[in-house]
Amino acid sequence: MATIHVDGRDYEVQPTDNLLHACLSHGLDIPYFCWHPALGSVGACRQCAVKEFRGEDDRAGRIVMSCMTPAADGTRLSIAEAEAVAFRKSIIEWLMTNHPHDCPVCEEGGECHLQDMTLMTGHSYRRYRFTKRTYRNQYLGPFVGHEMNRCIACYRCVRFYRDYAGGRDLDVYAAHNHVYFGRHEDGVLESEFSGNLVEVCPTGVFTDRTLANVYTRKWDLKGAPSVCVHCGLGCNTIPNARYGEVRRILNRYNGEVNRYFLCDRGRFGYGFVNGPKRIRRPLLAQDDGAAEPVAPTVALGRWASLLRDGRAIGIGSPRASLEANFALRALVGPERFHAGVADAEGRLLETVVAILRDGPAPAASLRQAEDSDAVLVLGEDAPNTAPRLALTLRQAVRRAAFALAEQQKIPHWQDAAVRDAGRDVRSPLVIATPDATRLDDIAMATLRGAPDDIARLGFAIAHAIDPAAPAVEGLTESAREQAERFAALLQAAARPLVVSGYGSGGEAVIRAAANVAQALRRTGRDARIVLTVPECNSLGLALMGGAPLSAAHAALRDGRARTLIVLENDLYRRADRASVDAMLGAAEHVVVLDHTLNETAYHADIVIPAGTFVEADGTFISNEGRAQRFFQLIVAEDGVKESWRWLNEAARAAGKSNARWDTLDDLITALGEQLPALAAIRDAAPAADFRIAGNRIRSAPHRYSGRTAIHADLTVHEPKPPQNPDAPYTNSMEGYYGRMPPALYPFFWAPSWNSVQALNKFQDEVGGALHGGDPGVRVIEPRPGADSDYAQEIPRPFARRDGEWLVVPQYRVFGSEELSALAAAVAERVTGPSLGLNPEDAAMLAVVDGDAVALELGGASHVLSAQIRPALPRGVAALSIGLPGLPAVALPAWARILPAPPELRT
């Protein structure tokens, strides 16, 4: 530690930090623009100027930029000194020479860092009397709006987009006071991290277009801590709502998980919540097949009558909370509860759980992954399957540059200098996938192969690290050398990381990844593993357990079950049409609880309107094994209720004695008792009776308007806002706001800090953990002393077949995930289904890019657009999966591919 003297007071700081970081961490206010805790310092905006003195006798001092000055022991500085104050004020005055005075009509107004900094510096009178420069704005796609006149040229956007996120299509053009930040021409921003520009931009240049369409001021938006539902990483979010509608998603900082950034699927995928296909009232199928809305009591009565014969089974869901799944499990009985994922996926998830539990390599949080100094990716196309992880890996490869910078005595926060010095050094990243990925540009080596060959590479690497790991038979000399080379890279690292998961399409690949991590661990490396899972609660459901989907079908077919209860799950996404049709046909009655109409719901006798993640509270367990609570943002006043509450009420109506939960906390207690391995989820967040000084926490900012009058167009009786019994919030702007347990922040705000930058006030140290520790509890760790045996089953090498292709899954960041694809903004980014083919294979089939091809798979023929993928190995085809309109198929699988009949060619 070092001591710095700021305006006559002493502060303990890290000498490796810069003065701005150190002062902000101590709660001191220094205005800034270009500096960002995740992007470092570049000294462009000159806003964070302070006066530095050479010693006690130095009265004159000199102006320095606090972001560019190390917090060296003994540094004496003044924030309040007159020249520094005047200089900082003049910076705003300069920025304002061109910044429009459009705050009243600017989307950023009220949460604008530039507004905050303007007030902080005291600039209030405009002396500049000349014209302002104006720009033409660009269309940047459905996510991000562009208003360049507001630009203060802090360069954060390009530094995030290009340097941090690896994007290529946003840049700075022109020079002097006419610098322009945009694309070379109008067009959709390509990066799947473009939405972060909205939060990175300190003013209203880049704004959220999904919010702009239904614009609401920040202070009129309610918030709740939430967890992203669009992949398995568990990024923390804050959805904002007004008038019972979600209006946007903000990043919610979690130092161990997503930190400052989200992917666009997570940020803009919320639209399904407000979607036209939402189920708002219970529906009962009539004799003619039509569904009629009915009163909840009617639906519950009918449902209870189905339950009384005791022959109901349940299918849970990896996109429903642990609590909802547990309530279903309790309703039908553990042995009649099914996990609701395809059998193959269920086995894959069991494998993931076994690897994480039996060790020895622990799961890496995203922060730990970012800190890794060598990464092996086996099979996973992270930019499409778990985008935020890809952004993390992009930072992990910078460890070598930081190490080099340290040698050259360049502080880690000197962003431009570190990047200059380390421009051609990267920590090893080896990517072995069937097809090219959007991380290939930073990879030290990329390998393309069928899943079995990727698995063999993994096994060979593990063997090269630890000869006790099984050897791979029949490896070519060059493949063995390659494996040894990669093994050496991982062994040379202090904190190696192995990444694999559901995108790899095979258990063998995941087991190979586990062998590598295990071999590294056994040879003394602090290795960690990241195994992705497809959905927000895939791992939670796997930990809860449940019979496979085929067992549900068997029970219905054999007559052991008559009623099927489906929880938040479109079975048509889980298995092929014929088998789902057969399963639903075998059930005498089908009850569907879901929030959005889907194909499964059309087959239901009873449809129950479930709450989405914003209308319910609950817990998800991320791929890391982190249990995280999400809280209700919208207290639905129509028929929508939490799934667990519906299930509880159905149990009551049916006279079942084992479901008597008045609140979520009651349920969580019962869950912990019955499933001790999950008991820790109780600690994911404080219980509903949590109070601070006797108060609940307010869910809206203190300036929130219209608490009682908001529905005055419907009733003038100014009702009390409905209150959530399951969480310690007021559902209004009344109540406590201040320091609180970190899992509870419904928004971040501090006096003088109205923008997202207020976050600084809630961290132990800027960029560090939230006060009180980062939210979430890890419920799965390697058992003490765990050291399972190496996986021994090594697949045989991939062999091409005549006339057949091995079809592997191709995930798409936009389209493959069910719920986000329902959001209008994301839907705009979804392109049609396609089949990727190696160019030679395509030539053999006499098809060119865009031609229609017929894929004969699982007894059905699907017509798809051919996509020539030069990186794909011969004999392997990549099928875009999960896209709307494309049936579910189990992959990898062998299939025939034919040029589509001429009438289908366009």
Place this chain on the structure above:
Amino acid sequence: MECPLTSNIRRGQPPLDIAGYERVGGYQAVRKALATMSPEAVTQEVIDSKLRGRGGAGFPTGQKWSFVPRGEAAPRPKYLIVNADEMEPGTFKDRLLLEGDPHLMVEAVIVSAYAVEAEVAYIFIRGEYRLAAERVERAAAEAAARGYLGRNILKSGFSLDLHVHTSAGRYICGEETALLTALEGNRAIPRAKPPFPQAAGLWGRPSVVNNVETLCNVPHIINRGAEWFRGLSLGPDGGTKIYGASGRVKRPGAWELPMGTPLREILEQHAGGMCDGYALRGLLPGGASTGFLTADHLDVAMDFGSVEKAGSRLGTGTMIVLDDRTCPIGMLRNLEHFFAQESCGWCTPCRDGLPWTERILAAIESGEGEDGDLAVLEMHTQCLGMGKTFCAHAPGAMAPLESGLRHFRGDFERHIRTKSCPWRT
């Protein structure tokens, strides 16, 4: 009087080809250094010569070289870069050398690269200097053909590749770190220091950036020794200096004179004094980014220390003369227009401050000045000072304005008071 830098330059004559250059002793410094001196010895000789950078900042050249990591452990390749991006308004001394004696430039590069153990050299030439680039390129080709460039030069074991690069054209490329960034093909934006280019420069490798005139002294220092070089000067800084003058003087031009030649001698003797009917009001002694000196300063010796003591900077040593029939506000408006336009746009004070000063000056010049304008201009001269902006561009831009406000205060006030420009009516 010895004029080592310009001795081969004949007005109206093409430059010496390699045969001619060798006949007058050319490439002897290469032979001497590579055969008989270690890189450290060459560096030491330059340190001893008290050669200071002629690009404007005046940093001791040998000392700059001594910061370059040496030996086996040094990162490779290392680079020597010649800053020939001569865009300082009023400055044309490097052009004279490049066009007039390109082989001297090439020889200087070889010897200097040897001193810092660089294996690759670039000459970064201002885009408009086409003739200079052509001549230097031809000289480099001739030198390569004669074995002075390429692998294992003169069997010394030392190898050097020389590339001539013509700039896409921004004034900021004259700033050494922006030059490096531009040379890499990126936006010409200065870099933060540290790390200094000597440690992490071009493509992150150790690099030395020197001005044309600076380096052209090196072969002579090697040939004739540091002591001789120091002796050329009238003051503490070694060598000769190419001084120049532009404006309403009788004989605008550039002359190689002993370092420390008095201002009066340059102006009155070499430039022939003011044109008839014009009187001296002030001059910028070393290009547009140096502060005004006036008739009171004519006895100042034109060396780094003396000019600084007089309140300005030696800069490039090529003066711009302001006469009494030109509006000083108009001159400053013209200068600030240049600086505002050439701001790279990286840091706020420079990007947004310079255009404001330009517009105020334009308003004052055209009779639209207001009370308070001078206070705003003064605020800029203070807030755009060294250390407050990212690089030296804005402080340089403020040098003429700050001194102009001091020396021509009455003119400013009169413009604002009478709402007109006396020189326009």
